[in-house]
Amino acid sequence: MHLVETMAYAGEKPWHGLGNNLAPQQPIEVWRQEAGMDWKIERSEVRYITGSNSVGVINAFPEQKVLYRSDSKCPLAVVSKRFQVVQPGEILEFYRDLTACSGFELETAGVLRGGRKFWALARTGQSTTLKPWARTHRRSHVYWRAVVDKALIREYFTGLSSRAETACLKAATQQFYECCMKSSADSSAPLPHDSQPAG
Known part of the structure; x- marks a missing residue:
C-alpha cells in the first residue's frame, strides 16, 4: 500500500509507477494541478x-x-x-524563482496521507561523479563482489510539509547516489583487494 494520494513527476517514471508524467520545465500552475495540490x-x-x-x-x-x-x-x-497553516500550493510557489532564475528543475511533487503531508523535489543542477570501485561481501560462506562502474551523486532541494499537526516546514538539500552496479556470487572465486570509493 502506498501513502501517495496524488503526484506528478518529470523525467523517469518512479519505481512505484504512480503519478502524472509532465514534460520538463512546466510552469508552477501545471505542477499544482497535476500533483493534486490545487486545494486549500x-x-x-x-x-x-x-x-x-x-x-x-x-x-x-x-x-x-x-x-x-x-x-x-x-x-x-x-x-x-x-x-500557522502552510498551503499545498505554497510549497510549489517557493520553487518559482528557483526554477525561473537559478537553474533548478522540479522533478516530483505530490500529496501523501490524504493531504496530511505534501512535498516538492527539485534538481539543483549540481552533481559529481565518483571513480569506479569494488567491494567484497561475505555472508554464510558465500562471497560476492559489488562493482560500481560509475557512480553519480546528484543534489536536490526538498520542500516538505511536516505532519499537519505541527507548524514545521522542512526545506533541505539532499544528495542521492545513483550507480550502475554489477554483482556476482561465487564461494570459490579468488577475492582481489577491495578498493574504496574516492571521496
Whole structure:
C-alpha cells in the first residue's frame, strides 16, 4: 500500500509507477494541478456535544481548530488556534524563482496521507561523479563482489510539509547516489583487494 494520494513527476517514471508524467520545465500552475495540490487547508472551531447518547447542547472549544481540505471537506488534524497553516500550493510557489532564475528543475511533487503531508523535489543542477570501485561481501560462506562502474551523486532541494499537526516546514538539500552496479556470487572465486570509493 502506498501513502501517495496524488503526484506528478518529470523525467523517469518512479519505481512505484504512480503519478502524472509532465514534460520538463512546466510552469508552477501545471505542477499544482497535476500533483493534486490545487486545494486549500481551511479551519473551523472544534465543537462537541454535551448530553447523553449524542443528544444535547453543541459547545465550542475556541482554543483548538480543525483543519480540513477545501475540496473534499475531509479532516486533516486538530491544532491550536495559533497554528500557522502552510498551503499545498505554497510549497510549489517557493520553487518559482528557483526554477525561473537559478537553474533548478522540479522533478516530483505530490500529496501523501490524504493531504496530511505534501512535498516538492527539485534538481539543483549540481552533481559529481565518483571513480569506479569494488567491494567484497561475505555472508554464510558465500562471497560476492559489488562493482560500481560509475557512480553519480546528484543534489536536490526538498520542500516538505511536516505532519499537519505541527507548524514545521522542512526545506533541505539532499544528495542521492545513483550507480550502475554489477554483482556476482561465487564461494570459490579468488577475492582481489577491495578498493574504496574516492571521496
